[in-house]
Amino acid sequence: QDKIIVNYESKPAYSILLKKDFTGLKEALLNLGLQNRRFLVITDSNVEKIYLKECMDLIGPISRGIYSFTFEAGENSKNLETVKLVYNKLIAKKFDRNDIILALGGGVTGDLAGFVASTYLRGIDFIQIPTTLLAMADSSIGGKTGVDFMAYKNMIGAFHQPKLVYMNLSSLKTLPKREFNAGISEIIKHGLIKDADFYKWLQDNITNIQSLDYETLKQMVYRSCMIKKKVVEEDPKEKGDRALLNFGHTIGHAIEKLMDFQLLHGECVAVGMICAAYISNKRGFISNDELECIYKIIEAFNLPTSIKDLSSEEIYHVTRLDKKMESDKIKFIYLESIGRAIIDTSVSKDEMIEAINYVQ
Ligand code: ADP
Numbered sequence: 084q085d086k087i088i089v090n091y092e093s094k095p096a097y098s099i100l101l102k103k104d105f106t107g108l109k110e111a112l113l114n115l116g117l118q119n120r121r122f123l124v125i126t127d128s129n130v131e132k133i134y135l136k137e138c139m140d141l142i143g144p145i146s147r148g149i150y151s152f153t154f155e156a157g158e159n160s161k162n163l164e165t166v167k168l169v170y171n172k173l174i175a176k177k178f179d180r181n182d183i184i185l186a187l188g189g190g191v192t193g194d195l196a197g198f199v200a201s202t203y204l205r206g207i208d209f210i211q212i213p214t215t216l217l218a219m220a221d222s223s224i225g226g227k228t229g230v231d232f233m234a235y236k237n238m239i240g241a242f243h244q245p246k247l248v249y250m251n252l253s254s255l256k257t258l259p260k261r262e263f264n265a266g267i268s269e270i271i272k273h274g275l276i277k278d279a280d281f282y283k284w285l286q287d288n289i290t291n292i293q294s295l296d297y298e299t300l301k302q303m304v305y306r307s308c309m310i311k312k313k314v315v316e317e318d319p320k321e322k323g324d325r326a327l328l329n330f331g332h333t334i335g336h337a338i339e340k341l342m343d344f345q346l347l348h349g350e351c352v353a354v355g356m357i358c359a360a361y362i363s364n365k366r367g368f369i370s371n372d373e374l375e376c377i378y379k380i381i382e383a384f385n386l387p388t389s390i391k392d393l394s395s396e397e398i399y400h401v402t403r404l405d406k407k408m409e410s411d412k413i414k415f416i417y418l419e420s421i422g423r424a425i426i427d428t429s430v431s432k433d434e435m436i437e438a439i440n441y442v443q
């Protein structure tokens with residue numbers, strides 16, 4: 084289980100490789116016929132220090148030229164100003180349609196580099212080497228790329244599928260624990276919305292996951308990707324069921340915004356999932372025990388289970404401003420049972436306020 088083939092419009096589009104180190108990267112590129120091309124490796128200031136040289140040294144010999152572009156790590160760089168700097172570099176180096184953008188880093192790098200690749204010369208090839216758990220288990224699938232614009236997250240973007248996603252699972256060893264746990268949040272989400280067995284497996288493997296046991300990590304990332312793959316393949320442009328992936332995100336996004344991005348995305352989603360699970364419980368879909376279990380697994384990964392500094396009214400108000408809202412109704416996602424989520428537009432203000440009060 085070290086390869087996943089992702090389809091797009093019912094045809095195989097690219098592979099995701101799950102490996103223990105970077106040594107298979109060269110071979111993977113050769114297998115795709117990507118030799119004698121030029122590469123721009125886009126990375127952030129943290130990842131540059133740890134992994135850039137190794138990647139450049141591996142790809143350099145099979146390329147026709149390799150360059151790098153580093154931006155200041157953090158969501159604050161994910162904007163059109165940074166995109167403009169990359170375009171300048173691509174133009175200065177005379178990159179053409181045969182050349183390749185390679186994203187080396189987390190979700191921020193993937194979104195930004197993917198957006199550049201999707202727009203430069205109306206689209207050039209794109210390769211992803213995700214180095215955060217979030218990027219591996221979640222954002223490496225689905226083809227969403229983009230940047231923030233003014234106060235709006237991911238407001239400007241495009242769908243652009245990579246040619247290859249190469250994961251070196253050992254790179255998670257250098258990832259700060261807080262970032263690792265934030266990635267777990269989306270993985271728990273995948274279990275809760277689609278796969279009760281996987282959710283159970285996560286509960287049974289907390290210790291091995293936290294100690295970064297290689298086989299456990301591989302299985303976890305593999306299963307998480309398979310769930311996301313299935314959802315995305317059935318609904319690539321988010322016309323229907325892909326919205327299930329927004330479980331925990333309605334309230335999560337509002338908290339993220341109100342906290343001025345002090346909390347990590349996955350941390351906000353964790354609190355949002357507890358709220359959504361609370362609503363499932365109040366509506367009689369999941370039991371008190373099941374609600375408590377969700378609370379406990381989130382706590383076990385040191386993710387926040389409460390949010391103290393914001394008022395419920397404030398949080399509720401911001402959920403109403405979310406760009407994913409259609410015709411004034413919040414498309415709320417809650418659980419019908421563990422492993423099965425549904426979209427419902429009938430969740431009332433009172434229900435949401437009560438759920439937010441539960442995490443205060
Ligand atoms: P995300 O993947 O959660 O969307 P980022 O791309 O901003 O977020 O990555 C989170 C942080 O982790 C950034 O500061 C980034 O530089 C850092 N980082 C990414 N991958 C690694 C790694 N393998 N080792 C150490 N730090 C990393």
Ligand code: ZN
Pocket residue numbers: 269332348352
């Ligand atoms: Zn998310």
